[in-house]
Amino acid sequence: MAITVSLVALFGLVLIFLLRSRSLGYGAAFTAAGFGFFLASTGAAEPINEFTATLVQALPNL
Known part of the structure; x- marks a missing residue:
């Protein structure tokens, strides 16, 4: 739950930055879709949540 809230806040901040800088492209589209x-x-949120949780758990092992 804490990871999801943090990712929503992160995606929201990045989306606001991208909209203010008027940069449109694949990055902005990915950020908006993730947000x-x-x-x-x-229904698609559960697999995305599982994938991001797996990524967060894998980062310390890199």
Whole structure:
């Protein structure tokens, strides 16, 4: 739960930055899509949450 809230905040801040700088591209689209999935908690959110949790757990091992 704490990871999800943190990722929503992170995606939200990045999305605001990208919108203010008027940079449109694949990065902005990915950020907006990620923000939408985490915020809306659709059926696709559970696999995305599991994937990001796995990534967060794998980072210390790098």
